[in-house]
Amino acid sequence: xxxxxxxxxxxxxxxxxxxxxxxxxxxxxxxxxxxxxxxxxxxxxxxxxxxxxxxxxxxxxxxxxxxxxxxxxxxxxxxxxxxxxxxxxxxxxxxxxxxxxxxxxxxxxxxxxxxxxxxxxxxxxxxxxxxxxxxxxxxxxxxxxxxxxxxxxxxxxxxxxxxxxxxxxxxxxxxxxxxxxxxxxxxxxxxxxxxxxxxxxxxxxxxxxxxxxxxxxxxxxxxxxxxxxxxxxxxxxxxxxxxxxxxxxxxxxxxxxxxxxxxxxxxxxxxxxxxxxxxxxxxxxxx
Amino acid sequence: xxxxxxxxxxxxxxxxxxxxxxxxxxxxxxxxxxxxxxxxxxxxxxxxxxxxxxxxxxxxxxxxxxxxxxxxxxxxxxxxxxxxxxxxxxxxxxxxxxxxxxxxxxxxxxxxxxxxxxxxxxxxxxxxxxxxxxxxxxxxxxxxxxxxxxxxxxxxxxxxxxxxxxxxxxxxxxxxxxxxxxxxxxxxxxxxxxxxxxxxxxxxxxxxxxxxxxxxxxxxxxxxxxxxxxxxxxxxxxxxxxxxxxxxxxxxxxxxxxxxxxxxxxxxxxxxxxxxxxxxxxxxxxx
DNA sequence: GCGTAGGCATAAATTCAAATTATCCTTTTT
DNA sequence: AAAAAGGATAATTTGAATTTATGCCTACGC
Numbered sequence: 001x002x003x004x005x006x007x008x009x010x011x012x013x014x015x016x017x018x019x020x021x022x023x024x025x026x027x028x029x030x031x032x033x034x035x036x037x038x039x040x041x042x043x044x045x046x047x048x049x050x051x052x053x054x055x056x057x058x059x060x061x062x063x064x065x066x067x068x069x070x071x072x073x074x075x076x077x078x079x080x081x082x083x084x085x086x087x088x089x090x091x092x093x094x095x096x097x098x099x100x101x102x103x104x105x106x107x108x109x110x111x112x113x114x115x116x117x118x119x120x121x122x123x124x125x126x127x128x129x130x131x132x133x134x135x136x137x138x139x140x141x142x143x144x145x146x147x148x149x150x151x152x153x154x155x156x157x158x159x160x161x162x163x164x165x166x167x168x169x170x171x172x173x174x175x176x177x178x179x180x181x182x183x184x185x186x187x188x189x190x191x192x193x194x195x196x197x198x199x200x201x202x203x204x205x206x207x208x209x210x211x212x213x214x215x216x217x218x219x220x221x222x223x224x225x226x227x228x229x230x231x232x233x234x235x236x237x238x239x240x241x242x243x244x245x246x247x248x249x250x251x252x253x254x255x256x257x258x259x260x261x262x263x264x265x266x267x268x269x270x271x272x273x274x275x276x277x278x279x280x281x282x283x284x285x286x287x
Numbered sequence: 288x289x290x291x292x293x294x295x296x297x298x299x300x301x302x303x304x305x306x307x308x309x310x311x312x313x314x315x316x317x318x319x320x321x322x323x324x325x326x327x328x329x330x331x332x333x334x335x336x337x338x339x340x341x342x343x344x345x346x347x348x349x350x351x352x353x354x355x356x357x358x359x360x361x362x363x364x365x366x367x368x369x370x371x372x373x374x375x376x377x378x379x380x381x382x383x384x385x386x387x388x389x390x391x392x393x394x395x396x397x398x399x400x401x402x403x404x405x406x407x408x409x410x411x412x413x414x415x416x417x418x419x420x421x422x423x424x425x426x427x428x429x430x431x432x433x434x435x436x437x438x439x440x441x442x443x444x445x446x447x448x449x450x451x452x453x454x455x456x457x458x459x460x461x462x463x464x465x466x467x468x469x470x471x472x473x474x475x476x477x478x479x480x481x482x483x484x485x486x487x488x489x490x491x492x493x494x495x496x497x498x499x500x501x502x503x504x505x506x507x508x509x510x511x512x513x514x515x516x517x518x519x520x521x522x523x524x525x526x527x528x529x530x531x532x533x534x535x536x537x538x539x540x541x542x543x544x545x546x547x548x549x550x551x552x553x554x555x556x557x558x559x560x561x562x563x564x565x566x567x568x569x570x571x572x573x574x
Numbered sequence: 575g576c577g578t579a580g581g582c583a584t585a586a587a588t589t590c591a592a593a594t595t596a597t598c599c600t601t602t603t604t
Numbered sequence: 605a606a607a608a609a610g611g612a613t614a615a616t617t618t619g620a621a622t623t624t625a626t627g628c629c630t631a632c633g634c
Binding site for chain 2: 011051052072080086090091269
Binding site: 012035036038039042043059060061 | 621622623624625629630631632
């Protein structure tokens with residue numbers, strides 16, 4: 001037998017076998033792999049056909065390894081572990097540092113609350129990198145970025161984080177102080193629609209009221225929390241504040257906006273699976 | 288770090304790396320893998336992007352492993368070897384027995400002459416299984432079969448072996464014995480066009496001449512070789528005889544036929560790569 | 575005993591990653 | 605110089621693998 005070449009047994013099938021064997025369930029293996037139960041079932045079906053043996057006994061509501069499967073598993077695991085460990089050691093890739101670059105507000109209001117779940121799901125060590133607003137799009141080394149825009153991103157992986165919906169909110173303490181329209185208006189510089197748009201769309205009287213301007217959503221939010229006025233807030237971002245009762249909405253109307261934050265992934269640095277895990281965890285309505 | 292899961296580094300890329308590293312050339316790796324140079328180049332490009340390092344130094348007309356590549360290679364090989372060996376030991380799959388089922392004539396006239404190359408290319412231990420004509424299509428365990436027909440096969444892998452072209456041939460010794468049309472006609476029972484068709488198509492006089500009938504092409508061929516008459520032979524099958532001068536053609540006309548032998552592969556038992564190697568070796572005009 | 579839920583298999587349809595094709599570029603050889 | 609060898613790259617095509625949508629079976633609850 002010549003020593004050249006390793007025969008072509010699709011290794012993704014082997015991976016599916018390992019996961020199913022270890023977890024004792026196709027469904028569980030599917031979850032771990034970010035695939036569907038159907039995919040696992042088929043992979044293993046193919047594997048068995050190619051190998052010419054049953055690897056699993058399909059019992060009701062559970063599967064068991066056959067003798068063949070039992071015999072094969074340790075070797076498969078050894079190979080997979082060896083590969084994973086050496087790769088990790090040399091390149092620090094496998095389940096290692098994942099840097100997410102985003103604005104301070106997104107970091108604080110969107111990522112931090114989801115950090116725990118994210119770390120758990122991805123198994124990675126997460127680093128949040130605050131984007132420097134002034135520096136534009138300096139090439140950072142983050143594999144994942146969050147940017148505001150309308151979606152024409154030149155990257156392969158891109159998904160809107162949430163649907164931008166704006167509505168006025170105030171600290172509960174201010175509720176008794178007469179009509180909210182008369183309160184000082186807090187606004188945040190940036191790309192989001194302004195009070196001007198709000199008034200135009202909802203026929204709110206444009207009575208001149210005092211304004212306070214902030215350069216970050218977080219700052220404006222802090223002011224609102226402190227009872228300094230009414231903030232035209234991004235509802236998804238302040239959901240936690242609303243839930244906690246630190247802020248309350250004062251109008252039913254909602255101002256929508258076509259621009260929003262996008263989750264952007266560097267395709268060459270992320271596997272399909274990693275991307276799915278990330279977006280599943282971070283995108284509104286997916287998790 | 289949880290012990291669950293092996294991160295998703297596409298293992299086919301790793302295989303490409305191993306082959307290229309071992310062979311010292313992308314082109315050579317492509318050949319071994321039955322892929323194109325382009326495919327190998329891309330796989331390794333992706334791998335490097337994902338890993339975040341160069342694995343090879345691209346020099347003119349050759350490649351060299353970088354330090355990273357050098358360090359990684361042994362681990363990769365260990366994993367791949369472990370997997371291959373255990374799989375082979377348990378299931379005897381990898382580069383093992385390959386049974387080809389065909390008629391006696393095809394075995395003798397088509398497969399045997401190509402056996403050596405086939406064994407070398409596929410790295411498999413080949414078994415030729417003579418199909419029993421009488422038994423119809425009994426399910427044999429051969430992963431590869433050769434059958435006569437017009438191509439409507441219910442298998443995924445199917446390719447015509449050659450284009451059927453018939454023409455009269457005789458042993459050289461008979462050439463002096465007057466017009467070949469007056470020689471006894473040898474014919475083979477079976478699906479191929481008969482002398483009748485030949486005469487109709489070429490306006491050969493249908494002068495009644497003596498006939499000898501055989502139940503296999505091989506038998507008829509032997510008779511022709513022995514100078515017992517003129518055989519309406521399948522040219523691709525007797526090419527070797529013609530080349531060796533044991534038979535000669537007596538007419539320029541060629542009778543074509545839409546039916547021919549097909550190479551059929553059981554998709555679930557053959558990898559794409561194996562199939563390509565086989566068909567590349569066995570199909571006329573490919574090798 | 576039935577009904578329901580959990581888990582795998584299967585068919586059909588879709589998706590998208592990966593392969594091929596076709597050039598281009600660079601370097602070595604004659 | 606011209607040709608050959610080997611690799612990179614862009615564009616296109618292909619087809620394998622995934623998903624979606626069911627179906628089926630069995631254990632378990634009531």
